[in-house]
Amino acid sequence: xxxxxxxAKERWAxxxxxxxxxxxxxxxLFGQSQRFSGFLQFDKxxxxxxxxxxxxxxxxxxxLEMQVxxxxxxxxxxxxxxxxxxxxxxxxxxxxxxxxxxxxxDLSVWEAYIDVYGxxxxxxxxxxxxxxxxxxxxxxxNPTDNLNPDDFSDLVNFAEKVPTWAVKGxxxxxxxxxxxxxxxxxxxxxxxxxxxxxxLSNELAGVKDRLDLxxxxxxxxxxxxxxxxxxGNWDYSLSYFNGFDDIxxxxxxxxxxxxxxxxxxRLELGFPRLQVVGLDVATELxxxxxxxxxxxxxxxxxxxxxxxxxxxxxxxxxxxxxxxxFTIGGDYTFPGGxxxxxxxxxxxxxxxxxxxxxxxxxxxxxxKYFDDVMELALGAGLEVADxxxxxxxxxxxxxxxxxxxxxxxxxxxxxxxxxDGRDGSLFGAWRETDQVYARVKLVF
Amino acid sequence: MKRLLMVQFxxxxxxxWLIIPAHSQxxxxxxxxxxxxxxxxxxxxxxxxxxxxxxxxxxxxxxxKFYQKGSDLRLVRFLSPAEVRGVSFLRRAEDRLYLYxxxxxxxxxxxxxxxxxxxxGTDFTYEDMSxxxxxxxxxxxxxxxxxxxxxxxxxxxxxADVSYGRLVVYADSTNYVYRKVEYYDxxxxxxxxxxxxxxxxxxxxxxxxxxxxxDLSRNxxxxxxxxEVRFDQGLSNKFFTQRNxxxxxx
Numbered sequence: 001x002x003x004x005x006x007x008a009k010e011r012w013a014x015x016x017x018x019x020x021x022x023x024x025x026x027x028x029l030f031g032q033s034q035r036f037s038g039f040l041q042f043d044k045x046x047x048x049x050x051x052x053x054x055x056x057x058x059x060x061x062x063x064l065e066m067q068v069x070x071x072x073x074x075x076x077x078x079x080x081x082x083x084x085x086x087x088x089x090x091x092x093x094x095x096x097x098x099x100x101x102x103x104x105x106d107l108s109v110w111e112a113y114i115d116v117y118g119x120x121x122x123x124x125x126x127x128x129x130x131x132x133x134x135x136x137x138x139x140x141x142n143p144t145d146n147l148n149p150d151d152f153s154d155l156v157n158f159a160e161k162v163p164t165w166a167v168k169g170x171x172x173x174x175x176x177x178x179x180x181x182x183x184x185x186x187x188x189x190x191x192x193x194x195x196x197x198x199x200l201s202n203e204l205a206g207v208k209d210r211l212d213l214x215x216x217x218x219x220x221x222x223x224x225x226x227x228x229x230x231x232g233n234w235d236y237s238l239s240y241f242n243g244f245d246d247i248x249x250x251x252x253x254x255x256x257x258x259x260x261x262x263x264x265x266r267l268e269l270g271f272p273r274l275q276v277v278g279l280d281v282a283t284e285l286x287x288x289x290x291x292x293x294x295x296x297x298x299x300x301x302x303x304x305x306x307x308x309x310x311x312x313x314x315x316x317x318x319x320x321x322x323x324x325x326f327t328i329g330g331d332y333t334f335p336g337g338x339x340x341x342x343x344x345x346x347x348x349x350x351x352x353x354x355x356x357x358x359x360x361x362x363x364x365x366x367x368k369y370f371d372d373v374m375e376l377a378l379g380a381g382l383e384v385a386d387x388x389x390x391x392x393x394x395x396x397x398x399x400x401x402x403x404x405x406x407x408x409x410x411x412x413x414x415x416x417x418x419x420d421g422r423d424g425s426l427f428g429a430w431r432e433t434d435q436v437y438a439r440v441k442l443v444f
Numbered sequence: 445m446k447r448l449l450m451v452q453f454x455x456x457x458x459x460x461w462l463i464i465p466a467h468s469q470x471x472x473x474x475x476x477x478x479x480x481x482x483x484x485x486x487x488x489x490x491x492x493x494x495x496x497x498x499x500x501x502x503x504x505x506x507x508x509k510f511y512q513k514g515s516d517l518r519l520v521r522f523l524s525p526a527e528v529r530g531v532s533f534l535r536r537a538e539d540r541l542y543l544y545x546x547x548x549x550x551x552x553x554x555x556x557x558x559x560x561x562x563x564x565g566t567d568f569t570y571e572d573m574s575x576x577x578x579x580x581x582x583x584x585x586x587x588x589x590x591x592x593x594x595x596x597x598x599x600x601x602x603x604a605d606v607s608y609g610r611l612v613v614y615a616d617s618t619n620y621v622y623r624k625v626e627y628y629d630x631x632x633x634x635x636x637x638x639x640x641x642x643x644x645x646x647x648x649x650x651x652x653x654x655x656x657x658x659d660l661s662r663n664x665x666x667x668x669x670x671x672e673v674r675f676d677q678g679l680s681n682k683f684f685t686q687r688n689x690x691x692x693x694x
Binding site: 037067069072074075131137139170172178210233235251264284287288289291293330331332334335337339371372408409411443444 | 492496498504505519525526527529539546549551552553555556557558559560561565569605662664667685686687690691692
């Protein structure tokens with residue numbers, strides 16, 4: 001415990017040094033061409049989903065960004081993400097000796113990349129480093145967007161992704177863009193703090209587990225290709241991804257008898273191989289924006305083993321039959337400034353296999369008031385596991401949000417994330433995560 | 445010889461066009477000349493300061509960089525404040541609008557139903573920001589001149605996708621630079637007023653150094669001050685693409 005405290009102190013000693021180094025290097029080398037920016041965000045989460053209201057162990061955020069453009073053809077961007085929590089993680093007296101346990105903090109390089117424009121060829125751009133790779137034309141619910149891992153660290157923003165290490169090349173020919181991406185390794189999904197059990201069934205939550213990442217070999221590296229262009233009034237892209245699913249799947253479970261019968265005592269999880277062929281389109285009709293995005297998932301078959309005593313029982317954990325996820329949606333701004341965005345998503349990010357895909361109807365209305373000082377957003381969602389047995393397995397969500405902007409660069413938000421549903425629905429499984437959030441964000 | 449005669453004839457025609465008495469010109473001709481003056485440069489790059497002033501007089505300041513080629517191609521980048529820095533807007537055609545949001549590293553195609561909305565909190569709508577050829581969307585009717593200014597009433601053409609009921613444009617009768625525009629809604633109420641001032645000639649082109657858009661119903665105004673302008677920079681069509689939209693401003 002004391003050792004881990006020392007490590008944390010050492011880690012923190014690096015931060016000011018790193019920042020100073022960045023300042024010195026950029027100031028010396030690039031003069032006026034560098035820029036610092038970022039944001040500071042305080043976030044309080046009140047969990048209201050259980051029997052009593054509690055304050056969740058949620059993170060505040062400091063993002064420090066640096067941009068450098070030393071020449072016409074080169075650009076570099078790096079950002080440090082500091083997440084600091086309000087609730088202490090002290091379980092013993094010695095924990096009180098440790099500042100990082102009293103004020104837990106996560107530090108990461110969020111993005112760090114170098115752009116080279118017109119690399120070798122005038123029409124070829126290269127981006128190397130940790131980056132966000134946005135694919136698809138749907139509004140955040142993108143089944144073709146499988147290059148970055150899912151970021152579920154904040155369930156309120158469940159469609160977010162984490163930047164990942166990659167090399168991306170884009171070649172532009174007329175109205176076409178050809179994009180190739182190589183990702184050296186898989187980066188798995190980021191789960192909510194203390195809520196990893198949400199993504200396992202109730203009986204498996206809390207069981208000791210082992211997670212096997214794919215071996216870091218060239219053969220296990222991932223790649224993706226995309227062709228995008230314009231056809232009449234349509235924007236389209238065709239894509240192909242060959243890599244791994246970022247959400248682990250059960251490979252082995254050990255059951256042991258106790259007074260309650262057989263109970264799981266150990267889990268082994270791994271990441272199945274995955275190929276995805278995608279198509280997305282976007283256009284405009286009568287002033288409304290319309291989009292559609294579909295992805296054919298070609299998973300690897302996974303046989304899991306249940307071990308009871310000395311006997312192993314194999315079963316199919318993940319079938320290799322292809323399945324299709326899609327999102328269809330549109331948006332429109334009505335006279336008077338009311339903005340409507342509606343989407344139908346077939347297959348949530350965590351769902352796999354054609355039988356397991358649910359339908360989600362999501363809509364949001366937004367309107368700004370008082371010279372844009374106030375913004376009201378009303379979001380709602382309906383989950384349908386099976387249209388034939390709608391009443392048995394549906395879920396719903398309500399996501400209202402009020403944003404107040406008292407000054408430039410400052411936003412204060414209060415919002416609700418309320419989900420519920422029948423057993424067997426995703427929103428039903430998340431019902432304990434109901435929360436009210438209050439957020440203050442200053443951008444600089 | 446033939447060629448020389450042709451040149452002389454064209455010169456004569458141009459001279460006649462220039463000295464034609466102002467009062468005898470019809471409304472469509474005047475509007476067409478206003479458009480010609482407005483779109484005289486092949487392309488332009490401008491840095492502008494936008495001051496948003498509410499009814500209490502409190503101000504918000506934005507800086508933008510504006511690129512335009514012809515009447516269709518436009519790219520606007522927000523330089524400040526921090527919360528909108530890097531947000532960029534691309535217009536490739538009337539129904540082909542894109543917005544780049546740097547916080548999400550994402551380009552979104554935006555529906556033209558947004559055209560009546562205020563552009564990033566200013567008193568200019570997306571439609572105002574896109575307007576550069578009045579004669580394409582409006583019929584012109586000449587009203588009596590006022591203080592040496594042509595006064596034209598513009599009503600939408602049947603196929604024009606515009607939200608205003610009519611416009612009244614006031615243009616200088618000596619150089620065809622418009623000085624004021626009144627915007628009326630479909631019910632005939634005046635909604636907004638645009639006043640152009642400090643008009644100077646830069647590199648041979650007439651430029652207003654200050655534009656003020658007043659929203660009369662909200663009692664709110666946006667002052668646009670021209671900080672830098674460069675004409676005929678040789679911007680290619682490739683500049684107005686999604687590739688360039690997401691590139692950071694130097």
